[in-house]
Amino acid sequence: MDRVFVCSCFGITEQQVKQHAESGACTPRQIASACKAGTDCGSCVRRIQALLGRGAPPRGELVTRPAATADTTRLDEAA
Ligand code: FES
Numbered sequence: 001m002d003r004v005f006v007c008s009c010f011g012i013t014e015q016q017v018k019q020h021a022e023s024g025a026c027t028p029r030q031i032a033s034a035c036k037a038g039t040d041c042g043s044c045v046r047r048i049q050a051l052l053g054r055g056a057p058p059r060g061e062l063v064t065r066p067a068a069t070a071d072t073t074r075l076d077e078a079a
Pocket of ligand 1: 006007008009010037038039040041042043044045
């Protein structure tokens, strides 16, 4: 049997990460919510990202972007 551990802190295997991904978890954070993988030492987060098929994004892309649509309705109301 092929059992490859991704997260040794919580004993999470590649197979388990893939199952969570198939169930709808598409980010390392969602994987962490599902099975705690990546929430202790964090050394497995890149492997989880790789398993999710996105590779490791540059750090800047991890920052949430602000919504850019806030002012458009106000312009319509003022007219
Ligand atoms: S190996 Fe996954 S949190 Fe430490």
